[in-house]
Amino acid sequence: MADPLFPSASATADAARRAAVATAGLQALFAQRIAVLDGAMGSMIQTFGLDEAAYRGTRFADHSHDLRGDNDLLCLTRPDLIEQIHRDYFAAGADLVETNTFNATRISQADYRLESIVTDLNTAAVAVARRAALAAEAATPGRRCFVAGAIGPLNRTLSLSPDVNRPDFRAVTWDDVVAAYTEQIRALLTAGVDALLVETIFDTLNAKAALFAIESVFDAAGFRVPVMISVTITDASGRTLSGQTIDAFFHSIAHARPFSVGVNCALGGAAMRPYVEELARLAPCYVTCYPNAGLPNAFGGYDETPDQMAAILGEFAASGLVNLVGGCCGSTPDHIRAIAATVRAHAPRQVPPQSPALRLSGLEALTLA
Template identity: 60%
Template structure:
């Protein structure tokens, strides 16, 4: 990894100072909150896509259903996305994630909107930046940070999507790298303080993202901190591409991330042994933002804010956490309960620190 100056050194200093003194709180699920609005096709289209195509880029076409493309709401219903950010900030979040989980060409191609990738990332980062700045202005002693989210895409470089053809791939490392590069530039230009490669089920995808990030940094001559968060997919204790938490850590630690952690797929209870592994081996900060338990038969999450917070409080008291938040099924109520539960508990100390050696 190249050695470059920080793009926003004052922001990095604030973040490092906060991490040194307390467990920082990440926000909760964006998708869960959007579902609560019960939006229809017209909401996703807004004025720009109302006539069945992108009025700014009519030649690219989008004349089919857009409902479910939550990232598009950053353009068509920015009021909703801003309201979600505000709700999590009010609940006690120190860091909010951009609405960009599917803002890659691979994922937006499902809606025939790959031409929007840079705009989606830029506008989503800009919305989050505005809400964090407003919250920070109201409470100057508590800085708020924008996490530029880089999702896994809807494709995998390591696994065939065709059970009858194990050697088939529907993407490549270079295709992913080029796709991620557009997203990275949009997020950084939009005002992200940190980038997070998250919900990683395929480490080769993540490596493509990390490579694209380094390319973007080299082109700028400056960098922002990078967080990495993988996904243990089931009780096997492995990612979808077959790695344990420790093996996953070894695969990405060359990028010298600000933090490494786990999110999604599992609830906090099921995630604990894997977070404990990362806390033992990682030389950087450790994060966890699990789901609100496991989904029920209707793919809904029943774990209450109090239940989730109690489990994560135990993580904190065991010295496993530097950053904590929520993923699928979590709401501002969950984040408020988590923030209350970990308040005053010292953060995990990095290996080699005086506190860790004591």
């Protein structure tokens, strides 16, 4: 029997009821109109110019390792700052915000020697995002705001060797990755997220480990929340870093019965269009797109203006390709405000039926009808 997530049967029942209400709310939102996700967290944090002391706070003042750059840690040491970013995105028109947990796994936090606080990080991140959601709902009676638990791709990969001289070598094992994701997902679900978002996927095998962990945690909890999946296409080759085409990627993760699938990060919106169009054609679920604010410039910044980004995503919306839009690296509340205003005039993509077929995937897809 799976380990229980909650201390009692009544606590489990309460969590299941909250999850059911949130799921119904998300279903209603996506059926009614194009939903809006928040924008970047990392590049917004950078605008504050935080020093080492700000990352450490009081709790980690004597920590043995440098902590500057561990953005997830700010949920514990500067929750006021993270909550304000969430609030700004809700005020700009976002329906969902992602928790500040992109690197809140044991594997990623090992870079800072903070493996032991993973549960604290994820729990605090959900609480911070939920406070912002409740404040936005209170400011506009009748509005519903959602919190998606962000699950990043890790800084280790299962499909590729980090050593060009040893192509068989892997820095982590499948069991390592599943265990790391399981710890994070348990914390996110018990803290009360409305959905789980596996995002910025560059290695499908890492994503499959995350999806395996999600199903295991759902089994232990006795209930589900919507699972959203978002891949990153790394360059003009049209493939993930581990080599898959967009349709092969979808075949690889379709067994997870995703609430949505989409593309984020790496590219600007204009370069994403063919991949979003392909997902819109074949996916029997909702389709999402949250691009960078253009490609990074020579100084690591992003030059696409809110109006430019909104025009690109507005065209996706007008063409019936998307059910949710938002922003990734370089996007700000101003970008989200412009995007939300632009897509408001367009109906959401209609989810197509899927005919029975044998759908296989390697680096490319094979469909046998």
